[in-house]
């Protein structure tokens with residue numbers, strides 16, 4: 451066998467190994483590398499003050515639990531104070547934090563007039579904000595033609611303007627200290643789009659543009675990091691709380707969650723993103739991860755595929771099946 455042939459076999463093997471790794475991946479390749487070789491959240495995030503919005507449920511709630519194990523000081527915000535108190539009590543069950551380390555701060559993201567006062571309250575309590583996690587938000591399950599325009603306004607007010615407003619209040623403090631992390635939980639729907647969620651997609655695409663723009667404005671502050679995280683389907687109450695045709699009517703039931711990523715796994719990857727100051731991160735099981743890569747690098751093909759898959763999504767929605775579960779049979783989850 452010649453050296454040339456040996457090299458070709460080696461290259462082919464390497465390609466197959468990389469392909470297999472990609473098929474098993476549940477995050478983009480930079481994130482997977484950071485998880486393997488990067489800085490550990492346990493080393494990087496301790497002693498920080500972290501403000502999490504949307505902390506009363508789902509991803510934000512799990513973030514509170516995992517952050518509390520790292521010994522950070524926590525500010526928990528959402529609208530429902532009783533749910534935040536429940537999350538706080540559970541955080542205190544592990545002995546890393548004391549009562550004084552967790553501030554429950556009820557906040558409505560759509561009430562932007564309250565954001566300045568809330569920011570002052572955090573600074574008064576802890577003296578600094580190291581990390582703002584913009585996580586609070588709602589999704590949508592309705593077709594444009596059936597949907598009241600007010601739903602579109604609400605989605606922008608909450609997911610986009612609410613996040614912009616809170617970021618604008620916290621940023622001067624980070625600029626003064628020349629350090630801080632602004633971490634935003636966007637969605638793969640902020641990179642791609644799908645039917646039944648046109649308003650949600652718009653709000654998340656808007657966030658992507660906003661934070662990419664802001665990052666360039668902050669180029670003279672290398673100590674301030676803007677991280678945008680794009681999860682695919684994750685177990686939470688997102689579908690239950692999703693807007694439908696009318697502002698006051700949400701979906702009301704969560705439906706099948708078995709095919710979605712476990713919340714704990716998603717949050718672990720969020721912590722790795724924070725510890726490594728990654729700027730853009732995709733977190734998702736296959737086939738959604740593959741679809742995102744296709745959308746990024748083969749947009750025309752992906753637009754064609756989306757319209758085929760979209761038809762199925764709408765049909766399933768009309769038959770009462772969770773829209774996302776319609777694409778493929780669940781793949782075996784390795785992290786559950």
Ligand SMILES: NC(=O)c1ccc[n+]([C@@H]2O[C@H](COP(=O)([O-])OP(=O)(O)OC[C@H]3O[C@@H](n4cnc5c(N)ncnc54)[C@H](OP(=O)(O)O)[C@@H]3O)[C@@H](O)[C@H]2O)c1
Nearest residue numbers: 504506507508509528529530559586587637683684686687
């Ligand atoms: N789960 C997924 O599949 C998925 C995928 C991609 C992206 N995401 C994003 O992840 C984030 C968290 O969602 P989740 O999946 O954890 O859903 P979730 O379980 O429904 O939690 C949403 C959180 O947002 C809060 N919230 C809603 N409206 C608010 C308002 N007006 N002001 C302040 N807080 C508000 C809720 O608290 P209150 O009701 O108490 O206010 C709750 O704590 C969202 O930004 C979502 O877009 C989720």
